Amino acid sequence: xxxxxxxxxxxxxxxxxxxxxxxxxxxxxxxxxxxxxxxxxxxxxxxxxxxxxxxxxxxxxxxxxxxxxxxxxxxxxxxxxxxxxxxxxxxxxxxxxxxxxxxxxxxxxxxxxxxxxxxxxxxxxxxxxxxxxxxxxxxxxxxxxxxxxxxxxxxxxxxxxxxxxxxxxxxxxxxxxxxxxxxxxxxxxxxxxxxxxxxxxxxxxxxxxxxxxxxxxxxxxxxxxxxxxxxxxxxxxxxxxxxxxxxxxxxxxxxxxxxxxxxxxxxxxxxxxxxxxxxxxxxxxxxxxxxxxxxxxxxxxxxxxxxxxxxxxxxxxxxxxxxxxxxxxxxxxxxxxxxxxxxxxxxxxxxxxxxxxxxxxxxxxxxxxxxxxxxxxxxxxxxxxxxxxxxxxxxxxxxxxxxxxxxxxxxxxxxxxxxxxxxxxxxxxxxxxxxxxxxxxxxxxxxxxxxxx
Ligand SMILES: Nc1ncnc2c1ncn2[C@@H]1O[C@H](COP(=O)(O)OP(=O)(O)OP(=O)(O)O)[C@@H](O)[C@H]1O
Ligand SMILES: [Mg+2]
Numbered sequence: 001x002x003x004x005x006x007x008x009x010x011x012x013x014x015x016x017x018x019x020x021x022x023x024x025x026x027x028x029x030x031x032x033x034x035x036x037x038x039x040x041x042x043x044x045x046x047x048x049x050x051x052x053x054x055x056x057x058x059x060x061x062x063x064x065x066x067x068x069x070x071x072x073x074x075x076x077x078x079x080x081x082x083x084x085x086x087x088x089x090x091x092x093x094x095x096x097x098x099x100x101x102x103x104x105x106x107x108x109x110x111x112x113x114x115x116x117x118x119x120x121x122x123x124x125x126x127x128x129x130x131x132x133x134x135x136x137x138x139x140x141x142x143x144x145x146x147x148x149x150x151x152x153x154x155x156x157x158x159x160x161x162x163x164x165x166x167x168x169x170x171x172x173x174x175x176x177x178x179x180x181x182x183x184x185x186x187x188x189x190x191x192x193x194x195x196x197x198x199x200x201x202x203x204x205x206x207x208x209x210x211x212x213x214x215x216x217x218x219x220x221x222x223x224x225x226x227x228x229x230x231x232x233x234x235x236x237x238x239x240x241x242x243x244x245x246x247x248x249x250x251x252x253x254x255x256x257x258x259x260x261x262x263x264x265x266x267x268x269x270x271x272x273x274x275x276x277x278x279x280x281x282x283x284x285x286x287x288x289x290x291x292x293x294x295x296x297x298x299x300x301x302x303x304x305x306x307x308x309x310x311x312x313x314x315x316x317x318x319x320x321x322x323x324x325x326x327x328x329x330x331x332x333x334x335x336x337x338x339x340x341x342x343x344x345x346x347x348x349x350x351x352x353x354x355x356x357x358x359x360x361x362x363x364x365x366x367x368x369x370x371x372x373x374x375x376x377x378x379x380x381x382x383x384x385x386x387x388x389x390x391x392x393x394x395x396x397x398x399x400x401x402x403x404x405x406x407x408x409x410x411x412x413x414x415x416x417x418x419x420x421x422x423x424x425x426x427x428x429x430x431x432x433x434x435x436x437x438x439x440x441x442x443x444x445x446x447x448x449x450x451x452x453x
Contacts, residue, residue: 004030005120006049010040010066011082012059020053023109024116037061044070049077051119053112054099056083056090067097076126078119082107143185145178146328147321151313155182158310163189168260170245170305171283173312175430176358179283180243182312186281187239193279195238199231202247202428210252211268214259220269232265232276239279244429245305246286246297246439253298260304280305285429286439294438315353315360322349322360329361330376333368340376347379354434355425417445 007029009020014035021031032047034040037058044052052070056063067079081094081102094102100119103112145152145159162169163186171179180198187196204212215230231240242248248256259265260280264273282305291297315322323345330338353359367378417435421442424431432442 004028005051006030006032006047007116008040008044008047008049008052009033010035010037010043010052010058011055012036012057013055016055016082020112023112027113029116037063037066040066041069041073044077045073048074050123051116052077052079054079054081056081056094064093064097067094067099071098076123078123080115080119143181143188144328145181145185146325147318148324149318149321151318152321155310155312158308159185159189162186162308162310165308166279167307168280168282168305169308169310171281171310171312172288173285174314174354174356174433175285175427176356177312177314178357179285179312180241182310183239183241183281183283187241187279190239190279193238195235196241197231197235197238198241198243200243202244206249209249210255213252213256214265215267215270217267217269224269227267230265230267232259232278233267233274235278236276237278239281242280242282244284244286245282246284246288246291246429250296250298253301257298257301257304260301296440315356319349325357325360326364326378329364330368333365334376338368338371338374338376340378344377344379348382351379351382354430355427414445414449417442418449421446 007024009017009024009031010033011017011020012035017033017035021033024031030049032043032049034043037060040052040054040058054063054067054070058066063081063083067081070077070079075098078100079098081099083090083094083102083104085104091102100122101115103115145155159182169183169186171182173179183198184196187193199212201209211224211228211230213230213232215228215233216224218224218227259276262273263277264275266273288297288302292299292302326340326345326348330340348360355362363378363381364376366381367376370381371377417431420435421428421431424434428442428446429439432439435442437445
């Protein structure tokens with residue numbers, strides 16, 4: 001059954017109390033009443049009604065004082081004044097005291113009901129907003145950057161500084177070090193900005209990038225049946241994370257630069273400049289300086305992006321954080337808290353972690369899965385992985401024994417590249433770096449491989 005809303009009526013006129021009580025009771029409200037200020041405050045304290053109908057003049061206290069007192073006890077209460085002679089002065093005083101509204105006698109019961117419903121609607125909206133704010137805070141608390149090393153302290157300081165301004169941030173560092181998480185942390189600390197959107201520049205087919213970024217007008221190309229807003233417009237007022245910015249096609253870099261400089265964009269096929277207020281955070285695991293030298297990345301765009309630069313060191317530079325981070329992941333992935341077997345942490349701290357925190361996270365997740373209800377031995381899983389890799393490599397080497405098994409060098413190379421790509425979790429940048437080739441070379445090779453396999 002729906003709970004009835006309580007209303008407190010405070011008035012020294014017994015006729016008003018009786019008639020209002022009967023009327024409200026008949027409309028499913030729970031009514032309590034008081035005939036003096038003192039009694040009103042006591043009843044309010046005891047029943048905490050969300051709504052109060054309050055007489056302007058009471059024998060013992062002024063209605064405005066009581067209004068302030070009630071709001072001190074519960075600031076969310078909606079107070080409606082009932083006044084005998086409403087003057088503009090009194091209305092202003094009532095609103096300043098925090099009242100929701102006022103009714104001047106004589107008023108119709110319809111008028112009263114409408115005002116009550118308006119107050120209850122307003123309460124509902126406030127409740128909804130509070131829930132949203134609570135959810136947002138929960139969401140923000142979910143962002144955890146664990147570690148208390150100097151490296152992490154330094155990063156937290158930089159996050160704080162970046163959150164205090166609206167300047168563009170460029171976050172660099174190897175794959176899996178926590179760049180995207182740091183971007184989210186910067187956004188989370190900026191209370192002013194609500195929306196957080198991200199776009200992975202490497203994941204969009206080249207011919208669609210421009211439309212994804214800046215949107216398009218209707219009918220401008222085949223398939224553009226409706227006008228579409230791009231991600232810059234959708235993120236208006238919020239933060240936009242441009243993940244893997246190093247992968248943005250060269251021909252679009254100058255358009256991006258213009259948008260960043262002018263803080264306005266033009267949709268494809270559109271002539272109107274649309275102003276956008278977006279806080280940009282870009283990340284890359286490429287060495288952009290090298291990309292600039294190789295003419296793959298515009299230098300002017302680089303300078304525009306790197307107003308605030310945060311470099312995230314690899315995990316092997318703050319191995320001392322491993323116990324804390326590993327324990328945090330174990331708490332996340334294990335149903336009940338599990339400890340690590342003896343010596344495991346030491347072994348984890350001796351590994352070089354090419355995949356950084358992501359690799360650590362993955363191995364703890366696997367350990368939690370396969371070592372259910374036992375002490376965790378993630379270092380053992382790592383060792384088994386490496387043994388398997390070695391056996392696999394040895395197996396491939398064995399293939400090459402004997403004249404009949406000899407392969408053309410290109411084929412062997414391709415085989416090796418595919419193998420490295422698998423080992424690097426299909427991360428192109430990491431594979432290219434590990435093999436010491438440029439990203440474009442690797443992509444070319446992978447394309448050939450795909451075509452021939
Ligand atoms: N200090 C940390 N504490 C806890 N978790 C972390 C930390 N750093 C990173 N992580 C977690 O590690 C994973 C990888 O982080 P993230 O995706 O931010 O890396 P990245 O640098 O953006 O990688 P990529 O270059 O591949 O995009 C995420 O699950 C993230 O939550
Ligand atoms: Mg990322």
